[in-house]
Amino acid sequence: MKVLIDMLVIIIAFCMMEIIAWLAHRYVMHGFLWQLHKDHHQGASHRFERNDTFFIIFALPSIVLLYFGLRADFNWMFFAGTGIFLYGMAYFIVHDIIIHQRFKIFTRSDNSYIKAIRWAHKMHHKHLEKHNGESFGMLFVNRKYWRKIKPEKTMNNGKI
Ligand SMILES: [Zn+2]
Numbered sequence: 426m427k428v429l430i431d432m433l434v435i436i437i438a439f440c441m442m443e444i445i446a447w448l449a450h451r452y453v454m455h456g457f458l459w460q461l462h463k464d465h466h467q468g469a470s471h472r473f474e475r476n477d478t479f480f481i482i483f484a485l486p487s488i489v490l491l492y493f494g495l496r497a498d499f500n501w502m503f504f505a506g507t508g509i510f511l512y513g514m515a516y517f518i519v520h521d522i523i524i525h526q527r528f529k530i531f532t533r534s535d536n537s538y539i540k541a542i543r544w545a546h547k548m549h550h551k552h553l554e555k556h557n558g559e560s561f562g563m564l565f566v567n568r569k570y571w572r573k574i575k576p577e578k579t580m581n582n583g584k585i
């Protein structure tokens with residue numbers, strides 16, 4: 426039974442992180458910490474960005490929870506920390522590897538989910554300034570972006 430609850434805590438923490446990441450991106454990164462996020466929108470190189478500081482900022486709650494959860498004999502905190510850690514990994518894979526291709530290990534895909542997340546984030550980067558952004562989430566893709574990739578899909582199926 427404990428295993429099931431532990432897994433549930435991981436899943437809940439993971440899903441909550443998408444909401445927290447959205448809020449942080451919308452109100453903190455495009456808010457009072459814009460100076461750290463700015464080069465991700467305006468710099469072109471993607472080598473090392475000030476924006477990478479957010480990896481450390483977002484890793485901290487995970488490390489704290491893992492540490493105290495471990496000391497408390499693997500209580501819920503450990504699994505909440507695991508969920509946050511896994512979200513961080515997923516975010517890194519999707520945002521930095523799949524979308525921005527900072528490491529050239531994943532470049533092409535016909536998968537419609539990948540096309541949709543790429544499109545949604547491209548729309549986020551269309552805005553170079555702090556205000557009037559859109560698509561602040563990462564793994565969850567709004568239906569309007571799914572619709573954008575559909576015509577392309579029918580075209581491929583129709584072998585055009
Ligand atoms: Zn942004």
Ligand SMILES: [Zn+2]
Pocket residue numbers: 465520525546550
């Ligand atoms: Zn980006």
